[in-house]
Structure formats: C-alpha cells, structure tokens
Amino acid sequence: xxxxxxxxxxxxxxxxxxxxxxxxxxxxxxxxxxxxxxxxxxxxxxxxxxxxxxxxxxxxxxxxxxxxxxxxxxxxxxxxxxxxxxxxxxxxxxxxxxxxxxxxxxxxxxxxxxxxxxxxxxxxxxxxxxxxxxxxxxxxxxxxxxxxxxxxxxxxxxxxxxxxxxxxxxxxxxxxxxxxxxxxxxxxxxxxxxxxxxxxxxxxxxxxxxxxxxxxxxxxxxxxxxxxxxxxxxxxxxxxxxxxxxxxxxxxxxxxxxxxxxxxxxxxxxxxxxxxxxxxxxxxxxxxxxxxxxxxxxxxxxxxxx
Numbered sequence: 215x216x217x218x219x220x221x222x223x224x225x226x227x228x229x230x231x232x233x234x235x236x237x238x239x240x241x242x243x244x245x246x247x248x249x250x251x252x253x254x255x256x257x258x259x260x261x262x263x264x265x266x267x268x269x270x271x272x273x274x275x276x277x278x279x280x281x282x283x284x285x286x287x288x289x290x291x292x293x294x295x296x297x298x299x300x301x302x303x304x305x306x307x308x309x310x311x312x313x314x315x316x317x318x319x320x321x322x323x324x325x326x327x328x329x330x331x332x333x334x335x336x337x338x339x340x341x342x343x344x345x346x347x348x349x350x351x352x353x354x355x356x357x358x359x360x361x362x363x364x365x366x367x368x369x370x371x372x373x374x375x376x377x378x379x380x381x382x383x384x385x386x387x388x389x390x391x392x393x394x395x396x397x398x399x400x401x402x403x404x405x406x407x408x409x410x411x412x413x414x415x416x417x418x419x420x421x422x423x424x425x426x427x428x429x430x431x432x433x434x435x436x437x438x439x440x441x442x443x444x445x446x447x448x449x450x451x452x453x454x455x456x457x458x459x460x461x462x463x464x465x466x467x468x469x470x471x472x473x474x475x476x477x478x479x480x481x482x483x484x485x486x487x488x489x490x491x492x493x494x495x496x497x498x499x500x501x502x503x504x505x506x507x508x509x510x511x512x513x514x515x516x517x518x519x520x
Contacts, residue, residue, distance in 0.1 A: 229294065231287050234266075234275070234302035242269040251277070252339040257313040257430050262337075265310075266302055271345040276305040307346040308378075309430040312356055314340075315370035316432065325360050325367035328353065375435070376442045379427060383443065386423035397422035421445060 242248045247270045256263040266275040278301045285297030311332055318324075318331045328350075334340040343349065353359075355378040357368040390397060397418050420443055428436040440446075 229289070230296065230298070230300050231289075231294070232300045232302060234300075235304070237273060237304075238266055238268050238275050238302050240269050244270065247271070250339070250342075252337075252342075254310060254337050254340060254343075255313055255334065257309045258428070258432060260313070260432075265305070267339075267342055267346075271342040272347045274305050274307045274310070274343065274346055275302045277302055305430075307343045307349055308352060308356060311343055311349065311353070312370075312375065312431065315357060315368070316435070319370040323369070325358070325369045327365060328368055331368065372435075372438065376439060379431070379435075379439050380442060382427050383420060383423045383439075386426055387419040390419055390423065417445070 239249055249269055250267045250271070252265060252267065253262045254265050255261070264277040266277055267273070268275065279298045280301065281298040287294035287297055311328075314332045314334070318326060328344055329341065332340055332343055353368060354374075356371065356375045358371045358374070360367045360369075396414055424436075424440060424443060424445065427439070431439070
C-alpha cells in the first residue's frame with residue numbers, strides 16, 4: 215500500500231492500494247521533489263488522466279485501475295471505501311509531449327523552444343515532462359531541430375514520428391512473442407474474420423501492437439500509422455463482449471462514481487432476486503442458531519451500566 219501526498223493545485227489527500235516499481239516511490243533526494251500524482255492530458259483523447267512523476271520528476275508513470283463492483287479494502291482498523299487496485303507502470307513521456315507538438319504544428323514552418331510548446335493552463339504540471347531523463351536526448355525522433363547559439367528550436371515532424379512509432383510497434387511485437395502472448399483470436403474478432411482454426415501470424419502481431427500503441431496517440435495519427443505499416447483500415451471496429459473486457463481504466467483517482475448507490479435498497483433487491491448457487495443453497499440449510507451476524511464484530515461495544 216502506498217499513501218501519496220499531492221501538491222496544489224492537484225491536491226487530493228488520501229490513500230489507495232497501489233502496486234508500483236520501487237523507482238516510482240523512491241524517497242526524494244532534495245526538498246520539494248517527492249513523488250507526485252498529477253493529472254495530465256491523455257495523449258490519445260486529450261482528456262484528464264492520472265499520472266505519477268517519481269522523485270525529481272526524472273521518470274513518468276501511468277496509473278491504471280482494476281475495479282469491480284462492491285469492493286472495499288480493510289486497512290488496519292479502517293475500511294477503505296474505494297476498493298480499486300492501482301497499477302503504476304513506466305511510460306515514455308514523448309507520447310504526452312507529442313500531443314503538444316502536433317497542436318503547435320498548426321502554424322506551419324514555425325520552430326519553437328520546447329518550453330514554449332509544452333504548456334497547458336489547465337494542467338500546470340505539464341512542464342515537468344521536460345524534466346524527465348532522456349527527453350532532450352530523444353526528442354529528435356519526433357521533431358525537426360534548429361540550433362541558434364546555445365538554444366534549440368523544434369517543430370513537429372510526422373515523417374520522423376511515424377518512423378519512431380514503427381519502431382515502437384516492432385518492439386511491442388517482440389515483447390508479445392517473447393512472452394508467448396497469443397493475439398490471433400483477438401485480432402480476428404476485431405476485424406470480423408471468422409475461421410475454425412486461428413494461428414498467430416506476423417500480421418496479427420503487428421495489428422495487435424498497433425492497437426496498443428494507438429492508445430497513446432491521437433486518432434488521426436493512428437490512421438496514418440496504419441497506412442505506414444501497410445495495414446488496411448478497419449471500417450467498424452468490433453466492441454469486446456462486456457464480460458471479457460479488462461477492468462482497467464484511465465479514470466483519475468478522484469473518482470466521479472456515486473458510491474452511495476451501493477447502500478441503496480436496489481442492492482438488496484438485486485441480491486434477493488439473484489439465483490442461488492449450489493453452495494449458497496447448502497449454506498441456507500445450515501442451522502444458524504447461536505451464530506452472530508458479521509456486523510456485530512464491527513459495531514461499537516455497548517457502554518457498561520453503572
């Protein structure tokens with residue numbers, strides 16, 4: 215478990231159950247440089263998404279949440295109502311910087327310093343992206359550069375970006391294969407291809423890797439990458455069946471869900487009308503005389519009479 219403090223203006227005190235690599239929560243080496251949870255623009259949708267900078271903002275991490283209905287955590291002597299499990303994984307900050315480079319490219323031919331491009335009044339933590347290690351070293355993968363004196367100026371380059379993204383796709387394909395992850399059935403389901411026997415082809419892996427990378431780039435760029443990879447564009451992507459959807463989301467920790475609905479009478483009605491399993495039927499037949507309700511173990515003790 216990790217208790218995280220946030221600094222204004224994105225302050226949200228609290229605690230969550232979090233799985234993270236040690237690099238994400240290392241103690242700060244200097245004052246006011248502790249790990250920071252903050253909201254930034256999602257590079258694909260432009261919407262607010264939760265991210266984590268490690269101490270000194272040297273590395274960026276994305277935060278995903280696994281959540282199910284009616285789940286809470288028992289932490290010490292308290293009950294944590296937010297029952298989500300947060301996962302923190304490293305992320306390439308170039309994806310988030312790319313969003314601003316594309317936006318600034320509306321003025322053709324204009325080269326600008328990065329600190330004038332990566333600015334956002336709605337997300338004041340945005341400039342921290344430029345503090346991440348290796349950003350200045352690898353920014354040339356997605357921009358044209360000009361150097362005047364000791365200052366560098368940059369301009370978005372779609373050609374170089376597509377070349378960089380293709381390398382990302384190839385790296386993802388290699389990782390999928392090395393971990394023996396089968397993708398054939400998922401790709402064929404998404405492309406409406408039916409068949410009795412499905413095997414993983416090279417094209418299947420590229421399709422799937424493209425889909426993963428597309429979660430971090432704008433839709434228009436995703437379509438251009440599809441052409442660059444030589445893959446046909448999907449006419450209408452198929453939605454994954456609800457029961458098979460991964461329960462991961464990009465919803466920030468400041469959840470908008472109304473958790474009070476779990477205390478409503480609708481929940482009791484839902485349980486009463488649900489079919490009982492064989493184990494539940496057997497439990498119903500057990501003699502419960504002398505047993506205490508579980509709620510009695512959490513209620514306050516009655517005061518002793520004088």
